[in-house]
Amino acid sequence: MIGKWLSKLTLVDLPEPRRGMAAVELSGVRKVYVTGAGEFAALKGVDLKVAAGEFVAVVGKSGSGKSTLINMITGIDRPTAGEVWVDGMPVHTLTENQIAVWRGRTVGVVFQFFQLLPTLTALENVMLPMDFCDVHDPHERPDRARQLLELVGVGDQADKLPANLSGGQQQRVAIARSLANEPPLLVADEPTGNLDTRTAAAVIDLFGELAHAGKTILMVTHDEDLAHRSSRIVTVSEGLVLPAALPGRGRYG
């Protein structure tokens, strides 16, 4: 009974996506933080278009607004002004619950730090999004999760708890999890931040392959070399996206 009441209370219906739009489209996005010291504009009117299948590296100085920018795209944060469209979905208009449902099915999110639920095994962590969003047949879920773990190269760690995995292994499990519901868009905030160069390169290679397979990928990174292995580099500076200087220089162009 309580359950019914709860679902009614938080009923979610997503609006029909608008057709013919880019994978990610931001227009005039501003983000103002109100702090004790006054207002602070982290984003000052960002316009950005990402086509489906692009592998975008977001770079910029620390504090320039990179995380803020991609949080707008994943719906983790809301713009103060402007519009955020992801694959035809007006993210800026959705409620918190609509965002959760939408994100669960269409966006894979990878954070820099704390990622996995400590009490679940790697496999269970990967299955969790399928469970929450009711994607795939329940019988198939363990196998799919195992396949994803194989894909990121930690298939043999499936039944370990996160505490027993290395930082890089955890990061890969998190990437596998972000792919669990086969989202068309993958957003990662410094996914290689605490990985060694070789592991980081392997992760980027994986992203490249995924982009090749048709996924749109946005990745924040501080690493110049890694950024250059993407198909496009977006530079953020003082809350603004700088005009593209050298498009198509990336390896996966």
Added chain:
Amino acid sequence: MDNYVLFTPRWRKVWADLWGNKLRTILVVMSIAVGVFAVGMVYSSYLMFARDLAGSWGSASPASASLYADPFDEELVDSVRSLRGVKEAEGRRNVDLRVRTGGGEWRQMFLTAIPDYAKQKVNVVKPQSGAWPPGDGDVLLERSSLAELGVTQGGSIQVETPSGRKRLLKVTGVVYDPSQIPSIFSGRSYGYINMDTLEKLDEKRRLDQVNFIVQPWILRGKETEPIEAIGRRAWTKLEQGDTTVFWLQVNKPGEHPLQGAINAMILLLAVLGVLSLFLGTFLLVNTVSAILAQQVRQVGIMKAIGARRDQILRMYLTLVGAYGILALIVAAPLGALAASAVTSFIAGVFNFDSGGLEMPPSVLLLEAAVAILIPLVAAMWPIWRGTGVTVREAVGDFGISGVKAKGRIDRWVDAGLERLKKLPRPLLLSLRNTFRRKGRLALTLLTLTVAGTVFMAVFSVRSSLYSTLDQALDYFHYDISIGFTQSYRASRIEQEVMRVPGIKAAEAWGFTSGRILKDERKEAEDEASKNVFILAPPVETKMIQPRIIEGRWLVKEDESALVVNTEALKDNQQLKVGEPAIIKVGTRKLRFTVVGIAQSTLTGPIVYAPYEWLTGAVQEAGRARSVQIVAASSDPKEQSALGRTLEEHMKKNSLRIQNVDITWEQKQRIRSQFDIITTFLLTMAVLLAVVGALGLTGTMGINVLERTREIGVMRAIGASSLGVGKVFVVEVLCIGLLSWLAGAILALPVAALLSYQVGVLFLQNPLAFSFSIAGIVIWLVLSALLSVLASLMPAWNAARLSVRDVLSYE
């Protein structure tokens, strides 16, 4: 291998939270179980009382009223039975005599002769073991008197007839008399004999008591007036049969004679139940908030990968529900066990048959509601709030928020801590953190404060009981009181008493009983009015010291003056200082003027009149029916022996003795009655202390968990295990001390209220309030002790954490 279909990852997480953190699960389950246990215990003991007491007592067909008179014959009983409105009447004979206990002391005993044991209709006495009915020269003892008398079936008792002859009676069996006030309360032993045995005791085969039951249609709810009206007609009937009636005892319909005392116990139990429930709920809210605070990140991650709020809500509500079910499994059997223990304890004290354990569905239902619904409702708010965090808040939260000074209280605390600069830095930080988490601190303080308040209040109720007792006993300035079956010349009584060695003073008093009438009208004689004892001491007596609360005590010049005690006043609201009072004594109507009101002192309804005037008014001038004696020795043993010597001396000189009361024995008996309730109160206090300690342990455990990082940093900068542990012990001591302070302040009004209620229920009079300083000191020591104990385990855990543990934490 694993079935992920039935048991999906999110339920695995719930399971892991439940099973993986056993310490926390135990704490939460215990905090719920405390409430479930208490509520279950109280409710099922209440049901068992209601069932067993009503069953036991009702099965005896208790009398609506009893009349006591001078000996009469069976025909008079028939005339009472034939009265309109009387359903059943039965005559009995009571012999009030002295009996020698197994220990060699002489005590008061009530031997009841029943004409036909097979045809009992009112106040039915039932066989328990041994012979039935009693044979000639045999006695059956009431079961509650066995211990008192120190004899067993097959033995014999020595009694002394009012004329001073000793007789041996064989104890051939044990009976159960549900309508009799148990020995522990009345201080008397009860025995049952047949009519033939009466002659052996120098008594005629006649009756002196009529018990009757009224027709149900006479009754108006619990009112006693309709019964009294019939009682008075029966009284007249007996008097027409040429016997003197001296007492009409009316019972409240459907109520056990000790209902008040039982209600007092139930009240205390209910207070205990409700409090435990409250405390348990506070603890639960505290723990659930902490669990969610601890899992903010996990909530954030789940949301980031697509979990809706209601899905997460459901997970945590399920977790709480699971805690509740576990608590129910633990607490329900314990509650039932405790309930049957409580019931059999009370059944023993109040002498009724406990019908054994019964778990009606209503108890289980209530327990289930307390175990599952209340936690769910209580946890709703923390869970709702906890699951409301946005992903950005959750992932951006590094656990340092909330340490910044936010309001006036924070700044005030900081300023306070500044002054304690001498304390080590980590300790100061830790204390500051305690005060920053105001919600948790408030709940923990509340829990401990409530526990402490009641603990201290209970001590005050206890000391109020004792000071009421002391006040009451202060009234008695005599050591021995002897009552006679008839009046003798006062000078003769005093002379005889003074001839016994070891007597310091003796004073003969007039003594009689009567009924206070509403007014002068003839009809008033038939109206409801209660019996009172009339004591007629010499006005300048030093033998008693009544506390006058209005008007004055008797003086030499008084003629028809009357001092009324508060107990008598309760039944006769019309009595006021300066106004007339009419008392019917025997067939005479005496007119008095009320001059004062005295505090009643557990001695029943009493009025005092000047000796000279009263004895004159009842045509017994210069005579007395009782004598109060002050012994030369203050040693209780010697006083008892003196009582015995006096008794024998009087009998030898053919003064017929009704009763000999040794004041200290009487005091002892009242004390032991009080001990029943104080034992109860103390048990309650201990239970509450346990609940408080549980709460504190829980909070500290959670504090440690939450501050794992902080501990790690402390260790990383070189704090020793001892140092880390000490921080938590000091912190918990602070909480303990604060709650003690708050509790001590609150205890005063709570104690006053509780004392009042217990007094009214147990003694029909508010207690003389006395605040127990001892209780405050005991709780101070206890709460400090409990605090340290409660912090030991968490502190130990904290001290054991290595830097590596901390860094891999989360």
